[in-house]
Amino acid sequence: xxxxxxxxxxxxxALWAALTLNFLIPRLMPGNPAESMMAKFHGHVNPxxxxxxxxxxxxxxxxxxxxxxxEYINNTLxxxxxxxxxxxxxxxxxxxxxxxxxxxxLVGVSTILGFVIGTALGAVAAWRRGGLLDSxxxxxxxxxxxxxxxxxxxxxxWFFALTLGWFPILGGYTETATVTWSFSFxxxxxxHAVLPAFTILLTSIGGWILTMRNNMITVVAEDYVKMARxxxxxxxxxxxxxxxxxxxxxxLTGFAMSLGFVISGAILxxxxxxxxxxxxxxxxxxxxxxxxxxxxxxxxITVAVLVxxxxxxxxxxLLDPRTRSSS
Amino acid sequence: MRFLSSLGGALARASKFIRRDxxxxxxxxILFVLLLITAFPSWFAPDNPSAEIxxxxxxxxxxxxxxxxSFGQDVFSxxxxxTRQSVMIAxxxxxxxxxxxxxxxxxxxxxxxxxxxALSLITDVVLVIPTFPLIIVITAYLKAASxxxxxxxxxxxxxxxxxxxxxxxxxxxxNRDYLLAAKARGESSWYVICVELIPPMTSLIVANxxxxxxxxxxxxxxxxxxxxxxxxxxxxxxxxxxxQNNEALSIGLPLWxxxxxxxxxxxxxxxxxxxxxxDEIANPALRPVSARRLKKAEA
Numbered sequence: 001x002x003x004x005x006x007x008x009x010x011x012x013x014a015l016w017a018a019l020t021l022n023f024l025i026p027r028l029m030p031g032n033p034a035e036s037m038m039a040k041f042h043g044h045v046n047p048x049x050x051x052x053x054x055x056x057x058x059x060x061x062x063x064x065x066x067x068x069x070x071e072y073i074n075n076t077l078x079x080x081x082x083x084x085x086x087x088x089x090x091x092x093x094x095x096x097x098x099x100x101x102x103x104x105x106l107v108g109v110s111t112i113l114g115f116v117i118g119t120a121l122g123a124v125a126a127w128r129r130g131g132l133l134d135s136x137x138x139x140x141x142x143x144x145x146x147x148x149x150x151x152x153x154x155x156x157x158w159f160f161a162l163t164l165g166w167f168p169i170l171g172g173y174t175e176t177a178t179v180t181w182s183f184s185f186x187x188x189x190x191x192h193a194v195l196p197a198f199t200i201l202l203t204s205i206g207g208w209i210l211t212m213r214n215n216m217i218t219v220v221a222e223d224y225v226k227m228a229r230x231x232x233x234x235x236x237x238x239x240x241x242x243x244x245x246x247x248x249x250x251x252l253t254g255f256a257m258s259l260g261f262v263i264s265g266a267i268l269x270x271x272x273x274x275x276x277x278x279x280x281x282x283x284x285x286x287x288x289x290x291x292x293x294x295x296x297x298x299x300x301i302t303v304a305v306l307v308x309x310x311x312x313x314x315x316x317x318l319l320d321p322r323t324r325s326s327s
Numbered sequence: 328m329r330f331l332s333s334l335g336g337a338l339a340r341a342s343k344f345i346r347r348d349x350x351x352x353x354x355x356x357i358l359f360v361l362l363l364i365t366a367f368p369s370w371f372a373p374d375n376p377s378a379e380i381x382x383x384x385x386x387x388x389x390x391x392x393x394x395x396x397s398f399g400q401d402v403f404s405x406x407x408x409x410t411r412q413s414v415m416i417a418x419x420x421x422x423x424x425x426x427x428x429x430x431x432x433x434x435x436x437x438x439x440x441x442x443x444x445a446l447s448l449i450t451d452v453v454l455v456i457p458t459f460p461l462i463i464v465i466t467a468y469l470k471a472a473s474x475x476x477x478x479x480x481x482x483x484x485x486x487x488x489x490x491x492x493x494x495x496x497x498x499x500x501x502n503r504d505y506l507l508a509a510k511a512r513g514e515s516s517w518y519v520i521c522v523e524l525i526p527p528m529t530s531l532i533v534a535n536x537x538x539x540x541x542x543x544x545x546x547x548x549x550x551x552x553x554x555x556x557x558x559x560x561x562x563x564x565x566x567x568x569x570x571q572n573n574e575a576l577s578i579g580l581p582l583w584x585x586x587x588x589x590x591x592x593x594x595x596x597x598x599x600x601x602x603x604x605x606d607e608i609a610n611p612a613l614r615p616v617s618a619r620r621l622k623k624a625e626a
Contacts, residue, residue, distance in 0.1 A: 010451065017452045021461070029468035139350075142603055146541065146595025148548045151567070151588030158576045158585065169577075257454065257488070264459030268549050272571075282460065283553050286467040298464045305457045 003317050003324050011310045018302040022295055023072050027065070081296040086288035092296045095281065100300075103277030106193055107266040110200040111259075118205040119251055122212025123244045126220060127235075138213065141206030149265035153199040153272035160195060167195045170274040196273045204262050211254050215247035222246075249320050256309040263305060348607070354600035361594055365414040368407050375404065402583055405566055406590055412562035413594055416478065416547045421540030423482045428489030428535055429525070435490075436497035437520060447494065454487040459546065466555040473557055477550065481543045489535040496528050530608050537602040541595055548591050563587035 075081075081092040125133040144152075161169045173189050219225065220243050228238045267279030274280060278297055285293040317324050363370075435446035462480050466472045472480065500506065501524075509523045525532070550556050551564025554572075558565050570576075570584035 010448075013448065014452050014455055018456055021456070025464055026468065029465070138603075142599045143592070143596050146545075146599045147592040148545050148552070148588060150549060150552060151585075151591070154567075154571075154576065154584055154588065158581050162576055260455065260457035260459075263457050264546075264549070267459060267463075268552065271553060282463060286463060286553075286555070289467075291467075294464060294467060298460045301460045302456055306455060309455055 007313045014306050022299045082292040084293045086290040092293050099278050099281040110197040111262050114201045114204040115208050118208025119212045122209040123216050126213045126216030127239050137209055145206045149203045150268035150272045152203055153269050156195050168192050196269050196275050199269050212251050215250050219243045219247040252316050256312040259305050348604050350600045351604035354597045357597035361414055364410045409562045417540040417544045419478050420481045420543035421536045424486040424539040425536040427486040432490040432493030433497050436494045450487045450490045458484040485539050485542050496531050530605050534602055534605040537598045541598040563591050
């Protein structure tokens with residue numbers, strides 16, 4: 001119970017820090033978003049857009065920093081994220097809701113898949129110490145982890161899409177297709193997702209393999225595993241139900257810690273494939289100087305990561321009684 | 328004096344380790360060659376990297392080892408000259424964020440109490456806020472990020488993981504007898520920290536430096552690739568930016584886009600190999616075993 005309170009407390013502190021950071025960054029940075037918009041369009045900019053910008057960033061409204069801070073917090077908590085400048089006058093939240101399902105589908109599924117497959121491979125590699133998996137996987141993934149994520153994407157575009165022509169080069173679906181829940185359209189979406197998903201999988205799996213392998217090596221040396229062997233239990237049962245379960249726990253914590261890193265990679269993968277998710281939208285917003293959209297996306301991605309970390313903390317507590325009793 | 332002699336001992340051990348460990352040897356050799364290129368690019372690069380003087384868009388040949396760009400620049404020369412920025416980013420960010428990690432992690436562990444609680448909380452919060460979106464937002468306001476600005480942003484976002492690890496390690500050492508003995512002798516806190524506490528943590532600190540350096544290389548390349556770096560400087564990330572913006576892959580110049588990625592990976596692998604090797608020093612259980620030796624041990 002105490003553990004739960006601590007974790008909820010930490011989640012709230014982290015959320016508050018993210019909100020405050022999001023408020024402070026535009027105000028601490030040199031330059032004024034509204035002025036730069038005016039300069040960019042030589043004054044020919046929709047007055048309503050400038051107004052929206054002024055409200056969002058507290059420019060020219062003679063409000064004290066403190067009161068605009070509370071107004072910002074209030075607005076954000078109520079989901080009023082302002083209007084997008086590049087899709088003016090569509091609200092930022094609508095633009096985000098359009099992009100969200102793509103990212104959840106692509107990044108969510110491939111990250112979880114990478115975690116499950118990587119953990120399983122790492123466990124097996126450590127179990128057969130010095131075997132084929134154990135000697136091949138670690139060096140291969142050390143080298144892969146040194147490649148920039150997006151570069152693996154570029155390579156697979158070049159090889160699988162341009163050279164072999166097996167997959168589409170970019171986008172989330174064929175532009176000309178009709179958007180319905182038909183089999184052919186869903187198939188089209190899946191077909192477009194193969195290369196980006198493969199890229200995220202390949203670049204994220206190595207970390208899980210290596211940490212799981214290292215945890216397993218420590219756990220396999222424990223007495224209770226020896227005991228299980230002595231009892232003559234089937235090796236498969238010892239691997240998954242004795243050693244694997246315990247070795248998994250640090251990996252689960254590691255999952256939370258490296259989630260931010262996976263998201264970073266995913267942003268660039270979406271950019272390489274022009275995949276219509278949050279990461280691609282974020283970089284588009286940067287290019288279009290759409291500050292309200294950019295800020296809200298940063299906030300949303302941060303909140304998503306924090307909530308995921310919280311969930312994995314709770315999962316760790318449920319699976320591991322030690323976290324509940326200590327601390 | 329004691330510090331110097333322990334440093335000498337550490338160097339001797341390191342050189343012995345590099346000779347014995349294949350991963351460490353490979354990593355050191357690659358890093359040495361890259362440092363040489365960083366220091367003397369003109370020894371290796373045949374041409375001025377930005378001169379647009381050749382037939383645009385030619386493939387592999389003896390005069391252009393990796394072909395030319397669609398502006399008529401020599402890709403190989405760009406790659407050589409671009410080495411400097413990536414290596415410098417790796418070393419400088421690695422060094423500065425390690426200093427920050429050691430400072431914060433050890434202060435937290437050594438002080439304990441409220442100081443520890445506050446520093447740990449800050450560390451954890453910085454750790455969980457996803458860095459790349461944050462860096463994107465910061466650099467978006469500053470427009471093209473200069474070299475030192477990029478260093479600054481990468482350091483303030485990259486120190487937390489190391490600080491956390493070092494704090495845990497320092498906590499486990501804090502109540503060892505030899506530390507208590509030093510305190511009982513009346514040594515100052517500085518002496519205890521620098522002479523007694525830090526030396527046993529050397530391998531972890533080095534591993535930390537290597538992973539921060541790797542983080543910096545990959546993050547910087549990502550930022551430059553999406554055009555948030557200074558696009559007019561010579562670096563591997565900006566090469567990727569220009570290649571992507573001119574659709575190098577579609578117009579049949581894959582080397583332009585793929586070569587800088589391989590270069591980044593070569594630097595990254597060197598750092599990762601050394602890191603892995605240092606992991607094995609810190610935790611002997613992870614050292615590679617041959618299947619034959621294992622069988623013998625089991626028999």
